[in-house]
Amino acid sequence: MARNGDLRRQILEQARSLLLAEGYAQASMRKIANAVGCTPTSIYLYFDSKDSLFHSLVEEGMTRLHEQLETVVSLFPDPEDRFRRLCRGYLEFGLENPEFYEIMFLLHPEQMMRYPTDKYRRARRNLQIFADAIAAFRRGDPNFDPILSATVVWSLLHGAISLHLAKRVDVSLSTPAFVEQVVEHSVQMLQPHNP
Amino acid sequence: MARNGDLRRQILEQARSLLLAEGYAQASMRKIANAVGCTPTSIYLYFDSKDSLFHSLVEEGMTRLHEQLETVVSLFPDPEDRFRRLCRGYLEFGLENPEFYEIMFLLHPEQMMRYPTDKYRRARRNLQIFADAIAAFRRGDPNFDPILSATVVWSLLHGAISLHLAKRVDVSLSTPAFVEQVVEHSVQMLQPHNP
DNA sequence: ACTGTAAAGTTAACATCGTTAACTGAAAAT
DNA sequence: ATTTTCAGTTAACGATGTTAACTTTACAGT
Numbered sequence: 001m002a003r004n005g006d007l008r009r010q011i012l013e014q015a016r017s018l019l020l021a022e023g024y025a026q027a028s029m030r031k032i033a034n035a036v037g038c039t040p041t042s043i044y045l046y047f048d049s050k051d052s053l054f055h056s057l058v059e060e061g062m063t064r065l066h067e068q069l070e071t072v073v074s075l076f077p078d079p080e081d082r083f084r085r086l087c088r089g090y091l092e093f094g095l096e097n098p099e100f101y102e103i104m105f106l107l108h109p110e111q112m113m114r115y116p117t118d119k120y121r122r123a124r125r126n127l128q129i130f131a132d133a134i135a136a137f138r139r140g141d142p143n144f145d146p147i148l149s150a151t152v153v154w155s156l157l158h159g160a161i162s163l164h165l166a167k168r169v170d171v172s173l174s175t176p177a178f179v180e181q182v183v184e185h186s187v188q189m190l191q192p193h194n195p
Numbered sequence: 196m197a198r199n200g201d202l203r204r205q206i207l208e209q210a211r212s213l214l215l216a217e218g219y220a221q222a223s224m225r226k227i228a229n230a231v232g233c234t235p236t237s238i239y240l241y242f243d244s245k246d247s248l249f250h251s252l253v254e255e256g257m258t259r260l261h262e263q264l265e266t267v268v269s270l271f272p273d274p275e276d277r278f279r280r281l282c283r284g285y286l287e288f289g290l291e292n293p294e295f296y297e298i299m300f301l302l303h304p305e306q307m308m309r310y311p312t313d314k315y316r317r318a319r320r321n322l323q324i325f326a327d328a329i330a331a332f333r334r335g336d337p338n339f340d341p342i343l344s345a346t347v348v349w350s351l352l353h354g355a356i357s358l359h360l361a362k363r364v365d366v367s368l369s370t371p372a373f374v375e376q377v378v379e380h381s382v383q384m385l386q387p388h389n390p
Numbered sequence: 391a392c393t394g395t396a397a398a399g400t401t402a403a404c405a406t407c408g409t410t411a412a413c414t415g416a417a418a419a420t
Numbered sequence: 421a422t423t424t425t426c427a428g429t430t431a432a433c434g435a436t437g438t439t440a441a442c443t444t445t446a447c448a449g450t
Binding site: 123149162168170191 | 300301318342343344346347349350351352353354355357358361363364365368373376377380383384385386388
């Protein structure tokens with residue numbers, strides 16, 4: 001059929017759109033194929049499995065997130081301000097792209113084949129962005145590991161997004177208020193101890 | 196067949212064991228039925244669906260967690276010590292019961308029917324335990340909402356467990372070291388601001 | 391121009407899944 | 421003794437991811 005050799009692109013496009021519209025489980029190979037106008041088996045010409053198809057979307061999501069964080073870094077030089085905005089940026093990315101966030105970080109456990117280790121580099125780069133920002137306003141403090149702190153901060157941000165997406169956060173809290181609280185606590189978490 | 200009217204119990208038992216052994220997706224109705232020694236359809240005599248079967252396990256998990264936290268409360272009266280141990284207890288519960296934790300908090304998004312709202316009470320009680328512990332060592336501080344702080348702390352603990360279970364945390368960190376870091380940051384998060 | 395080959399796509403099928411309708415057998419109630 | 425009720429089964433439906441085998445298309449080499 002005449003598809004100008006861009007069937008792969010079309011598949012990714014429709015997979016993405018179906019993912020956003022109906023979620024991972026409902027985005028079946030047959031639905032994707034139908035949306036594209038080919039047979040389910042054709043998808044296997046370009047992707048090893050459903051998992052590996054969605055891994056490509058994970059990479060798209062990682063890139064988006066990375067770009068968003070890099071933009072923050074480039075625009076805001078003040079360490080604490082930058083850190084705050086990074087946190088806010090990460091939270092907003094998760095809350096505004098729930099389906100992307102889901103396949104990127106949420107439904108790996110058994111649901112989806114593990115994202116190949118060698119592709120974690122972009123995720124790792126995002127962690128490094130946080131570590132650098134943190135290091136900037138805790139410079140000169142020994143026994144302080146930026147990567148470790150960044151991991152803990154990431155845990156907080158990730159947990160907040162997860163609970164919010166799962167609607168486990170009390171609805172009496174508005175979303176922006178919750179975001180600000182999490183950001184404030186992130187900053188507080190990094191303050192030097194007062195004995 | 197002679198099953199002393201405890202088929203329901205047997206189903207729950209095998210479902211739990213299969214869940215722990217192979218995870219939610221692989222624990223199929225047919226496998227459960229096979230393990231019990233009945234037909235898949237018999238399960239529907241006692242549970243409306245696969246979801247509602249596993250919701251019963253969610254409740255078992257919630258109860259376990261609740262008991263574990265209540266034990267901590269009853270044993271350790273000192274506010275900060277108690278709070279620390281609550282955090283540690285929650286983290287350990289999650290890390291030591293990954294499959295339970297998964298169905299309790301992790302794979303709701305689309306994967307599993309939403310856990311009925313009216314059954315959130317036990318989860319809510321667990322949040323309240325944290326809120327009370329937090330309130331105890333921030334007493335007298337106005338514009339400080341214990342439930343809000345408890346939610347943020349919960350986010351941190353939940354995120355740490357999620358990332359660890361998804362093997363996203365750098366392996367160079369030992370698990371106990373990571374747990375202690377998270378606990379320390381939880382405490383730090385609640386310190387009064389120093390301007 | 392003819393033929394051989396490789397790529398691109400399709401058809402048909404497999405095994406598995408959650409779930410339902412219709413049936414059977416036994417025990418309890420009238 | 422007959423009817424009703426309960427507990428469980430058989431057989432099937434529609435949907436899923438995936439594979440093997442086939443067809444069609446395009447393009448080389450001679």
